[in-house]
Amino acid sequence: MEDIRAVFNGPYAHKEGPDHRWVEYEDRIPYPRPGTCPSRTYDPHIKTTKDFPDEVISFIRLHPLMYHSVHPMTGRPIFTRINTEFRLTRIVVDRVAAEDGQYAVMFLGTDMGSVLKVVSITQENWSTEQIILEELQVFKSPSPILNMEISSKQQQLFVGGSDGLVQVSLHRCHIYGQGCAECCLARDPYCAWDGIQCSRYVPASKRRARRQDIKHGDPSSHCWDTEDVFGRNVEEKVLYGVESNSSFLECVSKSQQALIRWFVLKPGMDHRQEIKPDERVLITERGLLIRWLQRSDAGSYFCTSQEHSFTRNLLHLSLHVLDPGQLNGHQPAIRDSSENPSVTEPRQRYKDYLRMLSGPAHSLDEYCETVWHKEKKQKQKGKWKHVQELRKSRNRRHH
Template identity: 35%
Template sequence: SWGKLAMLIGDWFLRVPIFSICILSRDFFFKSVLPVGVRFSSHAQNYTTLLLEDEKGILYVGARGAIFSLNSSNVSDGSHRTIDWEASPEKRGDCLKKGKNNKTECYNHVKLLQRLNTTHLYACGTYAFHPLCTYIDTNKFTLPSHFEEGKEKCPYDPARGYTGLIVDGSLYTATRYEFRSLPDIRRNRHQRILKTEESPLHWLNDAEFVASVLVRESVRNPVGDDDKIYYFFTERAGEESTSVFDKAQVPRVARVARVCKNDIGGKKILQRKWTSFMKARLACYVPYYEVLKDVYSLDGGDWRSTVFYATFTLSAQWRSMEVSAICRYNISEVRAAFEGTYMEYQDSSRKWSQYTGEVPVPRPGSCITSRARKNGYNTSQDLPNGVLDFIKLHPLMYEEVKPADGVPLLVKKNAVYTQVAVDRVRALDGRVYDMLFLGTGNGWIHKAVVIGSMVHIIEEIQVFKAPQPVENLVISKKQRSLYVGAQSGILQLPFSSCKRYVSCFDCILARDPYCGWDGETCREVAEILLIQDIVHGNVGCSNDSAQATPMQKNRTVLCGDDVLLPCEQMSNLARATWLVNGTKVLAEDGQGRFRLGVDGLCYAEENGLQALVAAYTLNVLPERVPQQASTVSHPYWHAASATYGDVRFIYIAVITLLGGLCLVLSVVLLYVSCLQKRRGKYSLGVPQAPSVELQTVSSNCLGKVEDEEEDPGTYLDGCLQIIPGEAPTVPSPSKETLPIPPPPPPPLPAEFTNGITTLPSMLRKMNGNSYMLLRQNEEPCTSPLYNSFTEELSKILEKRKHTQLVEKLDESSV
């Protein structure tokens, strides 16, 4: 629902019950824990390689030691098929001899699972640091007896970055293939095998690959261009180092590289090497060096409309900060960077700089086009030596690939986005919106909608109880589902659960393109006559169902106690407005009676929309029961009443507990005194006031410490302050002579604790929620623990304010 609003706080005049409400003006941001979804797990682990064949209704999963075929409509229906593909004992033994980890590395991690043809899949696994590949008949779905060497196709180390595609029968992969080898982009099978150049100016500098994308640029191309495979990775920025051989302190940057599908290498120069390899910086303009985590592409039916969504985190030198960013790139910007100027390494200055010399013809790094074929260059082997030499020494482009609109779509603090998947949906207003599903490093999914040049986060969903990174995300438009791959299993989530929005405000303010309001309930957009407002989120609610029924709560407290009233909110983008007896309460009311907390809230008000979530009725119990109690009515709640019988019962219970406590303490003190007299080793010699009186939390204790250095905790007027915590250590002669500690006093009834004794743990749980602290500081009713409590609370609140709140929050910092 959309946040809990409304709170009633007590009157500071003792004998009158008082009422308050808390109203939230907010943008909707629903938080959900462990949503309803279907899960699949088996004997295997690391369910990270996913292949969805939507039309066939099959989700193939590559895990550690197994391959599964799941029903994509319900992955947990029990109809799955399994292929066990464990590493042999001999290979595991060899792996152990190499010093590898027997708990994580010496297994067969399936890293590649691609459709080869109409009847077979092609799969590759690390196989305990000895990669193997095989063909799987999808009808039989059994492990064949024949295997291929996988060193040229699959990484040896399961922790290495890897990406692989099968395009028209050829396998395009990128990773570090052997223990001592350099990172490489390779093509195997079908066509001629190609690799990247291993020159002193390495084309790849300690690269970690995250994704590869095929773009069919040959389709209806006016210049007769070729299809291209784009590779996304992070590598060391050689252009920012004084030497290509000095890797110390070299920052890592994000890159995009491309090769032409029909490249067959050079004839004499660059034999069996790419002649079309080029790379450029992929900038997201986060004010630190970015590390690329994942990339997802959408084409909208035409390659010219292709966009790439990329997730970034900060590089290693900024690990103390958890910041993620989402940037969007148009294919036109990527092509413009590769058609720009080159960079060149200058031996004299030992650094990279912009190349200003003459560029050979045909343009180095470009694919074979109609114009090249007209000039007699039908394949890459026909290219002149001057063009090939230029390509060999100029793999890096000068221009950066800039994000759309020049800025990130989203910058999110306190989150590490590891995966991104995007669905394009048409809303009821006729516009097309991109829905982002973002996986985090601790097992959450953030669902967001792209509105123009900004991102509105709709909800956060905790998908795994145990924190673990989201390793893969796959979208099924047919099943309207999101498949989440992680170490412990597969989770299938619906695109949206519209029924969780219980009111019109909930449904409209969510701005979820999958959901609309039909006048009574929130439904999927497949229904007719629904209401949405994606752009603003504040139009369409006009009837009584706009707001959910507010929650009503009663609270009874003792005179002199501070009261903490939480206002738990489901929305991180909500702003709380407190009303006490109909009057708005500011952060401090001048008399120190109120302290309002909005710890972790993002102040996002949508055109003044407000709604009441909850209301509190606070009854203050004085020393004598008032004859009459005035009440305040409100259309959303009614006041709770307390009878004289209830008051008498409460006082009798308190007196009984205190009497029992005094009896226990008297017996213990008498026993300790007798014990000390008998042993003659210790005596109670600390000077105290003439009379010591143990007082309750609500009694009159106004004593002050005259000299804390002499004896902290001792009061001149005979009051003993009891402060929770550990006592200072006092050396003792022997363990046998230690007095038996008295038993702890029984806790007060829950009705009189007012949430105070558990305040620190409560504040930890209230991150992102509002609260109000009520101070009753009338002279006759001041508690002896008032000062220590308020000081402790002030310190906690001030610390949290300085560490978590910023002055101007945006939707990306919720």
């Protein structure tokens, strides 16, 4: 509060020069000082702002800003995020007691209808670490969040906007996985490992089998399942792709702080190599996109998650690349379209399907709806043609 008072008692900002730069105002300041509340201390005749002289009103219109800024105690912003598609609109803060101290958990509302759950951790050397615990889309349509309130008693966050009111839980510990290591790496002050699952942390004098490390996120000194989580129980998948078509290898980490890296082990190789993105291969937030497959892309793909000094395998995927001729060999013979207009070439249909998968989710629904309408129209056309032939045969019998 002392810093805020010092700024408002300091110089005003003033636009000057042809480019209207903000500079420090050094001329005379009118009386009573603009920005102060009316008081008999200044002048017994000034009881409300309506009694301010015209000189003060004009000064306020031309000088709405103070020249100096109020900086955080750390000397830098607590949370920054660049190259985003949204702007922050609202903020509420909850003080949460954890095993290793108290933390300020910030809930930041955006103009796109999403809420960012952020915690700022100050280390021993006074450096700060910003961690995004969750990013929730609370409104279906991207409408701005206008108001937010925290109910500590109910452990709920109420979010208001033009579309309505949404109730969100302050903690969703179950999303951090099924192991102690994953729960510890999440670094959520609300959550701790209780020996069975990742659940809400409640401070108590009696120490239970709780595992939590918000400041460092080090599961090796708190958990006994690090070997099981990091080395085994890896999800395995098999994926088939067609040469010259696109293919998407999905892999999403539960932790917002994890760095995802992809490795490939191709037939004949003795060790796996890290995949580097290029014009043909893209690494996205949700997985690996190969724009057009080649026969040499076949092999074993490994999706790994890296946090601090811990690296674990999230996915082991075997990719098989098929030759387009193999698809035609397994398909039944294609009849002439005039014989049955509803028959569509399977190869072209499969290519369209893969192309839709590489696009937005709704494009696949649009594609299916288009095919359905086309087939329905062809069936109606064939039915009308059959009715016309019946009428012609009936007319011939009559004559």
